[in-house]
Amino acid sequence: MNIIQCEELSKSFGRRHALQRVTCAIDAEKIIGIIGRNGAGKSTLLNIFAGYIKPTTGSCKVFNENPFNNIQTAANMIFIDDRLSFSDYLSLEDILKMGADFYPNWQNELAYRMLDYAGIDLTAKHQQLSKGQLATFNLVYGLVSRCALTILDEPMNGMDEVIRTDFYRAILKEYLAFPRTFLITSHHLQEMESILEEILLMDEGSVIAHAPLDEFKEQLISLSGPSDALADLLSETEVYAQKIMAGMTSAIIDASKLFVSEEILRAKGITVSSLNASEVCKYLTSKKGSDIDAIFD
Amino acid sequence: MHVHLDGTTPIYIQIAEWLQHEIIADRLQADEKVYSQYQLAELFNINPATAGKGLTILLEEQLLYKKRGLGMFVATDAKERILMKRRNEILTKMAQEIVLEAKRLLVSDEELLVLIRKTQEGLA
Numbered sequence: 001m002n003i004i005q006c007e008e009l010s011k012s013f014g015r016r017h018a019l020q021r022v023t024c025a026i027d028a029e030k031i032i033g034i035i036g037r038n039g040a041g042k043s044t045l046l047n048i049f050a051g052y053i054k055p056t057t058g059s060c061k062v063f064n065e066n067p068f069n070n071i072q073t074a075a076n077m078i079f080i081d082d083r084l085s086f087s088d089y090l091s092l093e094d095i096l097k098m099g100a101d102f103y104p105n106w107q108n109e110l111a112y113r114m115l116d117y118a119g120i121d122l123t124a125k126h127q128q129l130s131k132g133q134l135a136t137f138n139l140v141y142g143l144v145s146r147c148a149l150t151i152l153d154e155p156m157n158g159m160d161e162v163i164r165t166d167f168y169r170a171i172l173k174e175y176l177a178f179p180r181t182f183l184i185t186s187h188h189l190q191e192m193e194s195i196l197e198e199i200l201l202m203d204e205g206s207v208i209a210h211a212p213l214d215e216f217k218e219q220l221i222s223l224s225g226p227s228d229a230l231a232d233l234l235s236e237t238e239v240y241a242q243k244i245m246a247g248m249t250s251a252i253i254d255a256s257k258l259f260v261s262e263e264i265l266r267a268k269g270i271t272v273s274s275l276n277a278s279e280v281c282k283y284l285t286s287k288k289g290s291d292i293d294a295i296f297d
Numbered sequence: 298m299h300v301h302l303d304g305t306t307p308i309y310i311q312i313a314e315w316l317q318h319e320i321i322a323d324r325l326q327a328d329e330k331v332y333s334q335y336q337l338a339e340l341f342n343i344n345p346a347t348a349g350k351g352l353t354i355l356l357e358e359q360l361l362y363k364k365r366g367l368g369m370f371v372a373t374d375a376k377e378r379i380l381m382k383r384r385n386e387i388l389t390k391m392a393q394e395i396v397l398e399a400k401r402l403l404v405s406d407e408e409l410l411v412l413i414r415k416t417q418e419g420l421a
Contacts, residue, residue, distance in 0.1 A: 016388070030346075031344060087347075112349060168342075169342055172338065172339075172342060172343075172344070173339070175347065176335055176338060176339060194308060194342055194343045194344070194347075195343065195344050195345040196341065197344045197347070212346070213344075213347070214307045214308070214347070214350070217307065218307070218396075254370055263393065266393075266397075267397060275306075
């Protein structure tokens with residue numbers, strides 16, 4: 001079942017095209033990683049899902065309705081990012097109380113336990129918190145609201161490594177206890193990869209891949225071996241990256257375009273290895289031939 | 298958990314391998330109930346869909362069987378079949394290496410076969 005469906009969605013800010021004809025569907029009760037370089041359009045897309053901004057053209061349905069200024073979306077969705085702010089006059093405890101009044105599935109006791117674990121004082125005011133504490137509080141708020149659609153935009157920004165690891169586990173445990181849709185963005189794919197079911201990769205305002213994590217990883221492979229043995233193979237396929245050194249070549253290619261078995265390759269001295277998810281993202285989104293070294297030449 | 302999930306081998310394959318290892322080591326015995334996808338998710342800190350994929354591999358190889366409403370269980374001959382499969386895989390790989398090495402050393406096919414027969418006789 002889809003909880004989000006968007007078709008030909010575009011958004012421009014002045015002359016800048018933040019999103020260009022995005023068509024995608026998000027299933028209910030999955031943890032999905034939204035990945036992309038800076039400026040790829042992730043936050044714009046999430047803000048449209050949340051009903052905070054209107055698309056320029058195209059349609060977006062969340063829970064089968066237009067999310068913009070929609071009370072049904074607001075009651076079933078929570079959006080956590082570092083701009084989330086609360087009144088200066090309220091203590092954290094008061095903020096939790098308000099959350100409990102608004103969200104029907106709210107888990108107040110769990111919020112207390114998590115904040116105690118993170119060493120955050122409930123009598124503090126929201127803007128007195130350090131950057132890492134602020135991110136932790138906001139994430140706790142997002143988790144205990146148990147909304148059918150939980151959007152976490154860079155939720156771990158500013159947290160130290162120990163607490164990040166703990167809170168990825170907290171997200172997984174909360175998901176197991178109460179399945180719901182999580183959309184999570186992060187620049188550190190590797191640390192959240194294991195809890196994801198799917199990846200949605202964005203580049204320059206478009207969705208360029210949306211697949212189960214393993215399928216996503218398996219679409220590219222790395223070949224390395226003697227340059228002359230690899231030359232024929234590489235001329236017949238799309239090469240995403242290539243390095244040549246002392247007669248040896250290593251190259252990243254599309255796995256579906258390799259028609260030679262691993263045994264035959266091994267006999268030619270070529271080894272095949274798989275890539276991790278963040279490497280696949282890197283090769284799919286980097287401009288062909290672009291290289292930091294080139295700007296120093 | 299003593300299994301380290303590495304970055305490049307797909308996680309569901311690592312889960313399938315871990316389960317087979319548990320069966321070989323008798324920590325999961327014939328006709329015993331195996332972990333559910335949710336227990337595996339919690340154990341390895343992974344998405345339950347990924348854990349489910351690992352279980353499906355064993356189910357498809359009939360190393361596990363399903364009981365409606367009760368979960369998945371270890372097939373009676375699972376351990377034997379895993380051991381058999383591993384033996385075959387290891388032997389095939391070694392044979393490939395021998396053939397490749399013989400080629401590199403310019404040993405002819407006949408010479409190689411004679412060598413293998415001699416080795417067998419020597420060990421008999």
